[in-house]
Amino acid sequence: MTNFTFHSPPRVICEIGGLKRIGTLMAGLGVSRAIVICDAGIAACGFAGRAVAALTAAGMTATVFDQVQADPPVRVVRAAVEAARNFGANGIVGLGGGSSLDTAKLVALLIHSEQPIEEMYGTDLARGQRLPLIQVPTTAGTGSEVTWTSVVTSEANEKKAIYSSQLLPDVALLDAELTLGMPAHVTAASALDAMVHAIEAYTSRTRKNVVSDTLAVKALDLLGGNIRKVVADGTDIEARSAMLQGSMLAGMAFVNASVAAVHALSYPLGTRFHIPHGHSNALVMGPVMRFNMPVAEKEYAELATHLLPGHRFVDASAAAEAFVSELEQLVASVGLETRLSQLGVTEADIPEMAREVTVGIQRLLANNPRDMNSEEVAGLYGAVL
Structure with missing residues (x-):
């Protein structure tokens, strides 16, 4: 195809042990209150705690939402958005596999939006600006850390995709240490x-x-x-x-x-x-x-x-x-x-x-x-x- 448009995040960092930089990276985006979006497994293995420690060391207040589920249901996305609002987050960290990263994108976009998520299904239908967003994958598979799409499970139990350039993160951080020991x-x-x-x-x-x-x-x-x-x-x-x-x-x-x-x-x-x-x-x-x-x-x-x-x-x-x-x-x-x-x-x-x-x-x-x-x-x- 001769005519095309190519979308990508502005910055990709590949660094073994790079999770420790998450605080300085977030601070550079002007964030003072960050929420880490992940699942219970990522929290249990200590990765979320390490992210919070790095954020805190950089002078931020940080918390964790660790209730993401596979093929994230819309109700879980809404719960994550509500948690981020209640915390007063002005920056989002996605940490985990594709479901956590897809959820983090939507939290960053929906937190200050009144647009129902159902109106976003499709291409370029999302409105508004997202919060600063850094995506940190813990699996080598989905590539969600560099995509402008988020896939959720609707209330009718169907997979729905949202394609929007606002979903591209500010930084994709690849730290191979986070994938060690994966089954x-x-x-x-x-x-x-x-x-x-x-x-x-x-x-x-x-x-x-x-x-x-x-x-x-x-x-x-x-x-x-x-x-x-x-x-x-x-x-x-x-x-x-x-x-x-x-x-x-x-x-x-x-x-x-x-x-x-x-x-x-x-x-x-x-x-x-x-x-x-x-x-x-x-x-x-x-x-x-x-x-x-x-x-x-x-x-x-x-x-x-x-x-x-x-x-x-x-x-x-x-x-x-x-x-x-x-x-x-x-x-x-x-x-x-x-x-x-x-x-x-x-x-x-x-x-x-x-x-x-x-x-x-x-x-x-x-x-x-x-x-x-x-x-x-x-x-x-x-x-x-």
Whole structure:
């Protein structure tokens, strides 16, 4: 695509041990009262306390909201906004995985807004200015720290996305120390989520562009080259840092080029069965990519050289097949369940999920390289049941 607009945060800091700088960074944004938005697990492991200590040391008053839930329900977002208002926050720190970071974005925007969150669903519909915002990921997966989107679960139990340039943070802070010791299955699922971001950005039918392409292939270099290392050894700090960088680049790529059918099919698995987002993507990635192969072979072949460096392929068809096969083998090798039935999904659930995808998530299917109808979506679910 020749004409495009690329959005990114003004500053990215990648520094091992960088969480200790959160206070001086927030002070530089003029903040005096900061609230850290996270989940209970991040609070329990001490990361939120470390952030508060750094903020306090820089002269700020700080507190924590630690009730974020996966696939954040709108009611939890509202509770976080209310907590921030009651505290009198004038700066927000998002700390954790994608759900915490997405919640933090909305808190920063909604705290002084009277606009109902339901009016923000879609693109460029949010109004008002957000508070200063710093995003600190603790997983290498969502890339939410550099995106201008926030995904929530509506009161009708549907995933809804808000796209707004106001959601881009002032600073994205990548500290690989925060990812050390992450369980292998969480590491694997998060990494596969980031790899899907890179792949779907590169194959996007509607918004693919030269900047997102460049970021996507570098992201795949970093992610593919380190995923097995971090799954095997949770203490490899250099590999962990590389994964955070790959996730960040993939996040920049996909938010500007868009994701597609893999994400569309993963959404009902998250809202209905509470399967973690990265794992949901991993479950349906292989079938969707094989469905796309007739029209995406060229792009898959190009990506094969980054996932399988040094391999020599007879032709584009062989390269594309090797690329998809390698991803399927990767999913099978990292210890995640590979069948929907292992996670509570039954054949009876498939028709309604397929309807939800083709009716309610058409915005993502429109970006997919190949058109997909409800019967085809049901078949893809069935392939991994």
